[in-house]
Amino acid sequence: MGVRVGIVGFRGYSGAELVRILERHPHAEPVPMEHRGDSGGACPAAVPCSPEAVKDQQLAVVFLATPAEASLELAPTMLDAGARVIDMSGAFRLGTPERYARWYKTTHTQPNWLAEAVYGLPEFCRSRIPQAKLVANPGCYPTAANLALKPLLEAGVIDRAAGIVCDAKSGVSGAGRKPSLKTSFCEVTENFSAYSILHHRHVPEVLMTAGLEEHEFSFTAQLIPIHRGILETIYFRGKNVKSAEDLLAIYCERYASEPFLRIHATGSIPDIHAVARTNFCDIGVVYDGASGRAVVVSAIDNLTKGAAGMAVQNMNLMLGLPETEGLL
Amino acid sequence: MGVRVGIVGFRGYSGAELVRILERHPHAEPVPMEHRGDSGGACPAAVPCSPEAVKDQQLAVVFLATPAEASLELAPTMLDAGARVIDMSGAFRLGTPERYARWYKTTHTQPNWLAEAVYGLPEFCRSRIPQAKLVANPGCYPTAANLALKPLLEAGVIDRAAGIVCDAKSGVSGAGRKPSLKTSFCEVTENFSAYSILHHRHVPEVLMTAGLEEHEFSFTAQLIPIHRGILETIYFRGKNVKSAEDLLAIYCERYASEPFLRIHATGSIPDIHAVARTNFCDIGVVYDGASGRAVVVSAIDNLTKGAAGMAVQNMNLMLGLPETEGLL
Amino acid sequence: MGVRVGIVGFRGYSGAELVRILERHPHAEPVPMEHRGDSGGACPAAVPCSPEAVKDQQLAVVFLATPAEASLELAPTMLDAGARVIDMSGAFRLGTPERYARWYKTTHTQPNWLAEAVYGLPEFCRSRIPQAKLVANPGCYPTAANLALKPLLEAGVIDRAAGIVCDAKSGVSGAGRKPSLKTSFCEVTENFSAYSILHHRHVPEVLMTAGLEEHEFSFTAQLIPIHRGILETIYFRGKNVKSAEDLLAIYCERYASEPFLRIHATGSIPDIHAVARTNFCDIGVVYDGASGRAVVVSAIDNLTKGAAGMAVQNMNLMLGLPETEGLL
């Protein structure tokens, strides 16, 4: 019998992916939690999203697959009731109320919990996760970007002064399940469009984690007419680096013991099919030694490594389970 | 009764689009020409692709919607038979045999015609087209890039030293009609993939037309799971420019009398739906004055403005017809 | 200068298609009419949907591209103000209040206009349309079914006792532009689903026009993950008929002077690509003489022949213009 874990927002795309993963997890027992405002068919198995339910159901962890506004309200409640919380919204990712106010255009109502939250990117924050009460599960776009950029920035092979471009593309599930004209079939099929150019809410997660200044980083989000998957094409100028192999060697060394990173050999470039429905992040590189032009392609599934898979990876770390449990 | 014009390669996607446009053109009468090696159902209306047919059919212009190898052989034949030629392949675009050899990895067999060919981008080469015997119709990717970049480069508002990134995405028809695994439905649907990173054959057309050095320009081609349309997201650092409005003003002035350029107002970004099945190129801009980060989005239909529509625009110029005839 | 015609619901998919067709129409001048409850961006060119606007704008015809409830209210108002009305909803198609009440589950509030309305299927009701004040433009599914079935039923070659099956598939635009989970991209892509089996509101239009009893006709509507287009596969047992050619001959004779009907030769079957963005209805037949099993495939574009194109065809008839004006 496994650890009981609650899921708020289980009808959304990330929440449903979480249920799918946890149902196959050998050591977790998912409990759907009904939150007022949820729409969708009845779910007889659901318990109310309340402090009482946390205790009655003996929930060790509660996942919040909810919008930031709901998470701001629910996280403290669930934490006070004794559960540890993995929040999949942007509510607790940005460290300071000032940064949150700037990018989310509203005041943060839980600054203490914001300060205490641990950013749940295991590849770079693994040590702090096992003891965390509140984990801020990373955004989908930042995950693909940070996993591609941070090893190279740490190795000092990117000419930051020349600027970094991250051209990001996502499947439509990234916009959530709530119906809108923007995500209607007829508006999306046979189309491709850009949005939130330079101003996407996910930008500060890259700046904070990769250690970049805003003026060094140009980011565009774009909608692909597919269900799930993210591909980011990242451009920069190399520094002290001669070949694609040099860059690949940095990744291979940094990620040698990472279970969810796959580095492509020279000449091979990731695509979305290879990562769909997996928790992998695939990375490939093209480099022109003469000019220093570098292109890195990073691909993940936005619902798995970009959301629910990462959340389970964090849960495994919090519960002292093998990190890959339920994810391979 | 209109001018008779031949179409070689009328079964391909660009060729079929050409037929579709010309059938509605008030002053042209399309004649399909059957080229050995063509596959597809019988076309009783087709004449052989021969010098005799050029004369018998009184063809003023012959469109070659054929691969570069076929165009290298057919263009001189059609020209010698008295027709003017609009070639839609890359055979005659690159000006010198050396450049062709480098990017197409093979020797150019018609250096004289290569030297004489006129690059058919009316917005920047209009004066030379009316007298041209052989027009090299531009590539689809370079058209979207050149129309976005050249006015700004001419105005000196791009910091070339910092490099320009062009992240290009195309519908699958850009790869032609010949079946291949790469363009099979099951490989493309729910996928997104990059190819020819930094090394695409279309790169030199941008370098030549926009007047850039290769080391200044990073280009990636990518496949969107849609039938037709190109969207390019272009990144650079601004120079002597304060706002998006400054950049838009340059476009608006340069393109004031261009019938096929539409410049979006600040805050509005082009998408593929708006240009599909049209000869328009839509351009929009986002700019961060503090850092100089600029993002320009340029959208066309790869089969129309990127191929057949542009070819008809060139034909109109060659025949002294209104440039927009049959294209609005 | 053309006849001025109003369009209510111009932001919906059918309404936008109507605008697109009328903008190219040589003898009509479309005027968008703003109806309370419309959502979407501002349209400065729009006039209010009011009796005054009908007079001020001298509107000869008003198209209602609105839901049945709105049409029930707007049609009498526009008619009383002196315009003729082409209603694209189901409000005035069913002839009697009883039939309407049964299939639309609500009381018809305009029984007099219902009785007076002319069903706008020109191929079978052409004589009554020129004088009609109120034309009920046919539903998309019934149009494809009636054009396929009625000539054969009139010729007496269908064994009605054995029953007729109509398996219908439609693109998503048929469900309208209003966002809903059912038409969200992620719910539709890579899916295929049936709905309203045996009970679709469009069924009575087939029964009335083709002259069938409900028990003789089995109808299923299904959603294809495409933007536009309808394909219906119709099954029955032949009577007094030996071959596919016999059936095709009936169509060819009946539709000899119809501009929008295309009958496929034996062995050739229509698909949606061939009719998309056209006002054609394509029909093909397979027949097994030994057993009498017949399969007829009928394809249209739901937004054109199934809605806006048909509406313009009706307008042309009402205004005494050539029936194909603006539609070829």
Place this chain on the structure above:
Amino acid sequence: MGVRVGIVGFRGYSGAELVRILERHPHAEPVPMEHRGDSGGACPAAVPCSPEAVKDQQLAVVFLATPAEASLELAPTMLDAGARVIDMSGAFRLGTPERYARWYKTTHTQPNWLAEAVYGLPEFCRSRIPQAKLVANPGCYPTAANLALKPLLEAGVIDRAAGIVCDAKSGVSGAGRKPSLKTSFCEVTENFSAYSILHHRHVPEVLMTAGLEEHEFSFTAQLIPIHRGILETIYFRGKNVKSAEDLLAIYCERYASEPFLRIHATGSIPDIHAVARTNFCDIGVVYDGASGRAVVVSAIDNLTKGAAGMAVQNMNLMLGLPETEGLL
């Protein structure tokens, strides 16, 4: 350590699905076998498709995910070398050389093995599979049809004289991985088309298994622009049956202990999303008691229950393993 099983045709869509399933199977160890004529990248792990390899690799079972012509040649070779064979082509499904000659338009070269082969539809042929040397894995379309029709035919509730219609739709992977114009992205996207009307090779599998005469059964195959999944809409007249519940009760009783059949409650209809990437067959019913019109909807994943999943189900039976092993 598991039973070693060979896979010929592992690069095709069905073969790749087989590898995917078997890699997670706790008791099987898949061995890719390289067959001359295969195209695709090198697979270092592959062994030759030869009698020697069967022995050297100690292969208990060989799966043939190959076209019928290849299977006709390979099955006897693998069988003679001592392996048991599960053939996923149509080569050994039709029982007699006469039937094969009629539907496959060619002579059967292995009539003895044809006679000995067991049709691998466990829900109806389970008893013969454990001892079978050669299992003919069923076609994808017949599986969805037989699972829907056979219980009702056995119960005598279908009026066979009135005829049965099976309108079938499949994702593009059903056509195999070999590139062709018909399965090219641009030909399929935004399209829907019918093929092999009344004459599909899969028809005899339904006639044989369900016990129908050809004149009683009308079948159309159609291509949906999706990767994987089949939905069949089946029409007939009920006999001695009053309601949908009566039909559902027959299914529920017949399939009470079947692990892969899911019967929908009244009012609920299967779709493709729910069965994609699973080995389930979902069935739903609409019935009009007054007229006897019945519509049954049956959905499977053509690559799983319609091919590789069914093949593993058969393998489990042949090896005495739990039938659901590796499939839930």
